[in-house]
Amino acid sequence: MTLSAGRVRDIFENLASTETSSKFWARVADDVHWTIVGSTPMSGVDFLDATIQVLGNSVLTEPLKIETLHVTVGAVEDKPGMTRAAVEMKSINAKARSGKPYDMTYCWIATFDDKTELIREVRAYIDTELLIRTIKETTG
Template sequence: MKTTSTMNAAAIGLVLTLAGCSVASRAPAHEAQAQSTRALVQELFDAYAQGDSRPFFDHVADDVHWTIAGTNMLSGEYHSKKAFLDATYGRLSRVLKGPVRPTVQRIVVEGNDAVVQWRGASTSVQGQPYDNEYVWVLHLEGARIVEVTAYFDGGRLDALFRATERRPGE
């Protein structure tokens, strides 16, 4: 007859074995999700770098939660794609000759999350270069980008706006 401690030890061993199998079986699925996320993000930024941001924003959920970190002129939280685009890209389109074009330096992926480090370049309406460095942290659900936190040099952005935006009465 087995003692209680022997049965407990066997039960604990079984639980640990099953837990190990569970983790092992999730690893390939987790890795597959990461590969899928990486491929999609790379594809979207490749199009963006060629001047077509539409594929990227087609994958942004209408109810995205987009945060621009810091204390620059665009900082804040936006709770829809429309609110984000109106407040940021709409405003930038008035001070830049063309869209900011990204050059991806690094993509780091963990499951449904991607961190994209990139440099962006454009030209102001006054002909001055606008260059900045960005890090976007993306959270995806399937092929939908549902949350973004953006980091960049807010001082460069604020200088762009100060130099190019018309003030009332000008």
């Protein structure tokens, strides 16, 4: 059975708080295939190491919190037992160590295993120019 938009929203809404973000990451498979779409230095399949850890450790003043705006789901036609969700999000009051706001918007296309409710694949569409500029301004 396809996961509902409500269930997917419940999972993603855990990113809105540092107290609940671990509940989101628990829904991400250990062998997830995560790609930042585009042709910038941040694009590719190393999202967790190249982006999340850099942001959290040296770029932002506090851990990133993300608000879920819209969720759309559907079955994956060529992969029975999988649900694909388009999730539109934005950062919540994020600030870079440079003092500038980090007003990031996201659209993640996540593919879930319906039985385990684990995210198996993500294609992340983000403002890569903002990400790169913020990292450069903050870390030199």
